[in-house]
Amino acid sequence: MTAKLAGPWTRRSFLSAAAASAGTTGLTTAQAAPAPFQPTWDSLVDGYRTPDWFRDAKFGIWAHWSAQCVPEMGDWYARRMYIQGNWQYDHHVKTYGHPTQVGFMEIQNRWKAENWDPDALLDLYVKAGAKYFVALANHHDNQDNYDSKYHAWNTVRVGPRKDLIGIWEKAARKRGLRFGVSNHSAHAWHWYQPAYGYDPEGPHAGQRYDAYRLTKADGKGKWWEGLDPQDLYTGRNIVMPDGFKTIRSVEAWQQEQTAHWDEKPPLHNPAFTRQWFLRCRDLIDSYRPDLVYFDNTTLPLGQAGLDITAHYYNASMAWNDGKLEAVVNGKVMPTEWRPALVEDVERGFRENIEPLPWQTDTCLGDWHYSRGIFDNHQYKPASTVIHRLCDIVSKNGNLLLSVPLRGDGTIDSDERKILEDIAAWMARNGEAIYGTRPWRTFGEGPTKVSGGMFSEGNSKALTHEDIRFTTKGGALYAIALGWPRDGVMRIQTLAEDSAVAPGSIDSVHAVGAADGLTFKRTRRGLEIKLPEGLAGSPAVAVKIRGAGVA
Template sequence: MPLSRRSFLARMAIGLTSPYWLPLAARASSINRTSFKPTWGSLQGYVAPPWFRDAKFGIWAHWSAQCVPEQGDWYARSMYMQGEPQYEYHCRTFGHPSRFGFMEIDNLWKAEQWDPNELMRLYKAAGAKYFVALANHHDNFDTYDSTHHAWNSLNVGPRKDIVGGWAKAAREHGLRFGVSNHSAHAWHWFQTAYGYDGEGPLEGVRYDAARLAKADGIGTWWEGLDPQELYTGPNMVLPEGIRGAAAVKQWHEQHDGIWMETPSQYNPQFARQWFLRCKDLLDKYQPDLLYFDDSGLPLGQTGLDIAAYFYNANRQWNGGRLEGVLNAKKLMPEQRHALVEDIERGGSDAIRPLPWQTDTCIGDWHYSRARFEAHSYKSAGTVITSLCDIVSKNGNLLLSIPLRGNGTIDSDERHILEELAAWMSVNGEAIFGTQPWRVFGEGPTKVASGMFGENNAQAFTAGDIRFTTKGDVLFAITLGRPTASHVTLKSLASNVAGTIDRVEMLGSPLPLRFKRDVLGLTLEFPQQIQGKHAFVFKLMGHGLTSAT
């Protein structure tokens, strides 16, 4: 049904004035008749594109000015919370946040050693089929040529189009390109910048966001910029008179620290600006994937508006084919037909009928010097076995490799990428372009379903097997090196449909001896095979990969 004049004017008032919002007859020449509408019902017509189902593995650069201090996650929020390690570090290194706020860290981010082509070469060799760049975080800074937000990486800090540089490098190396948008939470997450110390010599002195206005920038590096645009305005400000650092922290956790997906009642303009910024991001870089760090879609109707816009625009960019992927978290069952669900730092305990994704990191999301010095990143083996488990259940893995503020990775991270590349060069056949089998696998180790399940995950063993299929081939992956000379796969006992004519191990051209009976398929494990992470048996025959 065409929009009424009243509805159309209402959409204009919140900035939704692109041709997408014209009645269907007026835009039929640019968007076909099956255009998505900004409702959950319409979005449920979405089908994930083949490229995403086949890709299986992507790498993410979760990189912005919060990596400059090298103090780990959520620096821009925690540096304003007295008693937090980032606050203590900030006071020692830069000064009190009433005098030196996060906007100054934005300007310290120079990305002076960033070489996206060299990094993309490493990512591609490590097996990545798609690459995702962080376009903004909860710190409300755009890392791209942002028309609607002056606090961006061309005006401040690097003076470079970070997203544009990543996009060019990814596409030159044949990778699909995505962007992640986290800024829908900035209006509450960044309110600590308006707070104050609860104790000590500067007790009650408001931090920089509460003191600075555009006029204060005259004669400074930020002349012409409005700090309130960056810090989002005083939406949920810590009230006067709260005493003690612990009490202040508790107030923040109970108010602005709650994860809210609704538009701000204090700042109605925020959702309008968010839409314009996100639309600008999509129009300029035409990504294949858009990741939202949100439970469902962000900011109520605004999230539905941008989801429909992305799908329709992506179809237009691709000659009528919908090639776009939209990630969000904690989806209701019916919402999983509208988006590709992302499970942060977690997994699944079963094969899921629709494609899904785990996103995780080898360390902290923002670069941590302490992680490197302690050599406490996830190992390449952990990444590989997690990938095999996820792929066996119809999922993809999006892995973040943290960058330092200068745009480089450290020696431990480079070594992990090189180990991934070595494993992929031998075993990638069992990962890319595969589908789940009748069962995902077998073995003693249980995987919890849901977000943050990896925090309590047990290490996989040689007794844990995962299955994938491609064409007429079945792959059986042991998630550890067997100590015995034989491996038995109970899921392939002689009463299971299909015949087996030949078995090989990837990395060796010689066929392996095997025996199949009611107890399972027993395979010879060649002791001369090199490796230490996961080993792939390639089973060839007839009827193995057909559905039960």
Template sequence: MKMNRRTAIALLAAFGQAAASKKLYSLAGADRANPKGRLATSAERDLAHGPFEPSWNSLKAHYKTPDWFRDAKFGIWAHWSAQCQPEEGDWYARRMYIQGDSAYEYHVKTYGHPSKVGFKDIDMIWKAEGWNPEGLMDLYQAAGAKYFMSLANHHDNFDNWPSRYHSWNSAKIGPMKDIVGTWSAICKRRGIRFGVSNHSAHAWHWLQTAYGYDAEGPMAGVRYDGFTNSDRLSNGLNPQDLYVGPSPNLVIPDGVTSIAEAKAWHDKNDRIWDENPPCDDPEFVNTWFLRCRDLLDTYEPDMIYFDDTELPLGQAGLDITAHFYNSNRARHGGNLEAVVFGKEFVPQHRGAAALDLERGRSNDILPIPWQTDTCIGDWHYNRHVFENHTYKSAKTVIHMLADIVSKNGNLCLNIPLKGDGTIDSDERKVLDDLAAWMPTNGEAIFGTRPFKVYGEGPPDIVSTGNFNEGKGRPYTAEDIRFTTKDGDLYAIALGWPNDGKLRIKSLARNSKLLPAEIIRAVMLGSSTPLVMERNSEALVLTLPSQKPNDIAYTFRITPNRL
């Protein structure tokens, strides 16, 4: 299939305009700009000085996960951008340009055809008029969050702060607010660790659907608004800076005449999850680095999350990680307190940054602290999840948290905000239920370390990895998770035994896991003394007649320390 001459000329013109419109940013301490078409070197990128060099060997040799992160265990994430405005769930900015997708159908019905009304217009419609960050942070802290993650930008390439290097940002259009800066100030005032998430390394391929067209119907063949020129916008912004510019190999060619054929083309070509720098747009990498450095240097977060396999965009990811580690270390008197998250590290790179498992868990204790990131629903707000009442319950979240913490991990939980910045009643109930459980049982979570084994019960996770949540079995009273702190062992039972007797087989008499005498066992949240028997098969605890809650049950077990 080939493009006709008119489309090819338009594509080349738009690509040239996109490249020409991107500023050749001067770097701090230098008067020169990066020559067009060449990646900036590490030295030109003006990295912070320190022991961390921008290489895997150096990062791995010098990095150690800070204790604050190991103690924190639970964080909340506001994965919030203009993609929440339509309330149609994940990846709206991409899906609205794919005919036959539910997001496309909603967009045409609600806003208009994407050749005339594109995602650039959703960015402008998004106003965040109901956002009360102080009130939300009250709920997050009550629910037990010890750190908070703000979405800085998503694959939609829109920055949630007054970016010096990207005009499509929340301070210039849409909300007209510094979203990242507002969250940052609140966290620092309250003493909550603050993080940012940067997903924009994928924008160059993820947004290529904006240059597509309808395969069927009255608008068949009419290219979408990705080809809009800057002179068509009254505010002077250039859509090419948002949509990145068309990549000739990723823009669907002319001649596709069915929705099914178009979908097959997208799935094969531009649906790829490409981790490499774009070969035909080196300025994208330069701009990405400068935007990310601006984000880190301006707000000085404790964490940055990259939605990438390992680190983003080749050398640029190594550069920004070294810069972040060194600048953070300098701010803390030589003590490193920074955390960088990446995914699927190969063995020789493990330990250079923290492993993140998206919607996934580990099947055993991992030697290096790690994190699960997940959401109670869609990442971006989806009203249908609320209408169908299908959010994860607080019980599900706490069971996940207990399992993750027992395996040396943390849980970062997204509570999706509506476009206006509010949450719905079902989300509020999840937070309230977490807030009811945490004060009594949190001592078995926060500040703890793993025991010799993570727990007991039949395996429910086959292997460690992303996207394995929801594939396990329901938990029962056989499922117990262990943590330790200050010489005590905590056992968190994920079910209530029918006969009122909890049997902890790992702690049987003469157990090699805990050979010392057990002098006391207390059920948190209950004043009823426990009858305790330690026989050759298990430690048997006779439970009170009344459950202290309906979620999970925590026991503090104190061995003889002599």
């Protein structure tokens, strides 16, 4: 279902044509109130301030869930199943059939979500301490997980036959959670192009995969009658040339195409950009999310990303009596553009306190469900999640944690145990996390944390010698990221001659406890005798009061 909009495609004509295409379901919410945000970087930078709800929340949980979870073979299945020589291609051929006959559209229809219980899952997420919940609205595989007005390949019509986003949204708000959606589909136009390729070797050599040959007419009498596969696979944008004879030659050609992993709109396919805008605006207007996560460097698709962000901010103000409550996530932001939104650092950290609020998103395992990670018990343990949360919060950030769901909508026993362990720690220590702000320094300790995108794999495990600070209500919270062997927390930053905390320290309490702890302050640091009942805790938080820390 591609919108047929003609004429030169300037920003002004884009917005007006999109509104005309939307009919009475257009920008009514935004138009009902003043629109202080214009679709320019200058306007977004000058006008945006991160809402307090996000700064206070600190911890969110994400359901990164699409049809790519059905094979239980990890992330990017919808692309790699079309690449001969890849292990996911081998699995697909063995399990479902050859991609000339069984393409990813068939996997989308196998996604039934038959055991999905969103209420039970969200109860668990709330117990684990999440203050906001994010649901995947679409991925690079280009299926909308909601009742999409502008894209027929959606979960109401294909696969689960449910409005997943609508159901998630109601369940989240019922529990007082802020609700977010993630949008990854701006990359579909180049990410999906292997579906138009072919095997260079073997019995199917030279035979094009399903995306190349299927048309709407081919669906007559089949489950997808009335649907056009080209709307799903996005059309022949970067098609593999004829004539490759070896897997290695195809790999070399594909490597040359990596330059297409960018945020620019496909100039030869403006209909894709128009359609993306309409779908994203429909998502925002229909479900009124508190957060929109874009899986993009800066914003998606050039001017279209600016258009949708300005619309979202203006709509948020209309929904909230003039108060801006919206959060947009984008990645790898230039310094001058960072104030326009909340920068997201995928699977990474910051080395120091950031002046503006930010977010890390990471996953217990692979982004899409992987049976192998479960079978081999390779998830991040609860202690790692807790340590990363404390480090991130001490530097003015939030943690968004993905808990992979199986295709049927359930989580496995290892994931459940991790969430229960996080819940136990957060129930006692959440005071040191929620509603806090960075202190004068983020912390101390010997372990270096590597900053930047995908940096979590370069960082060593944090230990009891690594201390992180937060502050709230005139108190300082110090969190040791492990249990010291002798039961004594030592904080060099709070030594008696400290330039950071030159005043007095009057009291120290374990977070959640009424009785004060024994402490002494020397030139080497503040030494605190911890209660034995906390021995073995993955992180120990204390609350410190006095003129030196207020």
